[in-house]
Amino acid sequence: MSCVFCDKIKEIKRTGSCNDFIAELKNSYVILAFGQYFKGYCILFTKDHKEHLEKLPEKRQKDLYSDVIKAAAAINKVFKPARMNYENLGNITHHIHWHIIPRYKNDPNKKQPIWQIPERKRNVKISEKEKNKRIALINKYLNKGK
Numbered sequence: 001m002s003c004v005f006c007d008k009i010k011e012i013k014r015t016g017s018c019n020d021f022i023a024e025l026k027n028s029y030v031i032l033a034f035g036q037y038f039k040g041y042c043i044l045f046t047k048d049h050k051e052h053l054e055k056l057p058e059k060r061q062k063d064l065y066s067d068v069i070k071a072a073a074a075i076n077k078v079f080k081p082a083r084m085n086y087e088n089l090g091n092i093t094h095h096i097h098w099h100i101i102p103r104y105k106n107d108p109n110k111k112q113p114i115w116q117i118p119e120r121k122r123n124v125k126i127s128e129k130e131k132n133k134r135i136a137l138i139n140k141y142l143n144k145g146k
């Protein structure tokens with residue numbers, strides 16, 4: 001069965017990057033999410049295809065969580081959101097991943113998880129230049145902590 005994150009891992013291993021690649025962390029990869037309705041929204045996923053966080057050895061769970069927090073800290077430094085949302089779902093794409101979503105002061109949907117905002121609204125496309133700028137900024141802060 002094909003997996004969107006395994007496809008990205010293959011591409012990263014083959015070329016050293018992928019279209020939305022931000023960084024390789026100790027236990028995961030970080031990419032800029034396609035929809036940028038929430039400026040700086042990123043996705044972090046494990047380096048191999050694992051589906052159940054609770055079935056991983058405890059140390060690996062903690063190490064992954066440490067990566068999640070590093071990514072969130074970098075997003076926070078760059079975009080200065082009011083809050084950060086973390087979502088680890090896996091209902092559709094089973095490969096373990098987190099949505100790391102900055103939420104801003106003027107957010108009209110504060111009480112709602114992002115999924116309740118229609119996808120067509122969330123899928124804000126940004127220019128290639130703006131995308132690369134966001135990727136570079138987040139990458140810079142992620143690499144500072146190394």
Ligand SMILES: [Zn+2]
Nearest residue numbers: 003006049095
């Ligand atoms: Zn996978």
